[in-house]
Amino acid sequence: MTRLRTAILISGRGSNMDALIAAARAPDFPAEIVLVLSNRADAPGLAKAKAAGVAVAAVDHKIYAGREEFERSLQLVLETHRIDFICLAGFMRLFTPWFINQWRGRMLNIHPALLPSYRGLHTHERALADGVKIHGCTAHFVVPEMDEGPIVAQAAVPVLDGDTPETLGARVLSQEHVIYPLALRLAASGAVRIEGNRVLGALPACDDRLIAPSATPF
Ligand code: GAR
Numbered sequence: 001m002t003r004l005r006t007a008i009l010i011s012g013r014g015s016n017m018d019a020l021i022a023a024a025r026a027p028d029f030p031a032e033i034v035l036v037l038s039n040r041a042d043a044p045g046l047a048k049a050k051a052a053g054v055a056v057a058a059v060d061h062k063i064y065a066g067r068e069e070f071e072r073s074l075q076l077v078l079e080t081h082r083i084d085f086i087c088l089a090g091f092m093r094l095f096t097p098w099f100i101n102q103w104r105g106r107m108l109n110i111h112p113a114l115l116p117s118y119r120g121l122h123t124h125e126r127a128l129a130d131g132v133k134i135h136g137c138t139a140h141f142v143v144p145e146m147d148e149g150p151i152v153a154q155a156a157v158p159v160l161d162g163d164t165p166e167t168l169g170a171r172v173l174s175q176e177h178v179i180y181p182l183a184l185r186l187a188a189s190g191a192v193r194i195e196g197n198r199v200l201g202a203l204p205a206c207d208d209r210l211i212a213p214s215a216t217p218f
Contacts, residue, residue: 003030003031003032003188004188005035006032006034006086007035008020008021008035008088008089009074009086010036010091011092012043012044012092013043013044014045014048014049015176018177021054023181031085031184033054034081035054035055035083037056037058038056038057038058039061039093040058041058043058045089067093067096068096070093075099085106085107085187086106086108087108088108088109089180095144097144101144107142108140108142108152109141109147110139110183111139112172112176113137114135114136114137115138116147117132119146119147124166124169132159134156135156135158137154137172138154138179139152139176139180139182141187149197152199153182155178178210
């Protein structure tokens, strides 16, 4: 089995990165995590990746005149490590179409909401303010439009009466850690294909793994 050489891009603590690294330890996993790359040299996730034996690199976006110059540096690091596939995991920079088109069909993102609801930031606060009863997370292929792109997997969680953005966010995050490795497995194994905006062969919504444990409000 050829395992796709995969880079995880982070900006912060890297809990999704941890979940991907742990999943990729399975001998039959179709992707190998060979690099963790951050735009912040002080991202806490970098030390964790290093401790897990994964190569790390940082490219500080602040020292570049523009986004494309920054991305050309990223691209060079990715090419040096012979990367086939990218997982964005809390990487808080927007990419230009130039970069995204280099990686079209080969780059996934995890978003803390049930897209197409709640694109952008502060998703848990906004879900609570709207009074929705179901919230969740989405793993999707990256396209030039922010927080759009063919969806590989989603998980739903209940919104409970006493929730704060923190408690709701923690419930969502635990499901991100479930669906992101599943989505990478599907994408890297070639088990799914993209047709228009749909990913066919993706996880069915009724998959038991996609319902939060102890969630019984439906
Ligand atoms: C995750 O909740 C991820 O969904 C979110 O940032 C967090 C990173 O946490 N990503 C976005 O909001 C991207 N728009 P982590 O560093 O612990 O994985």
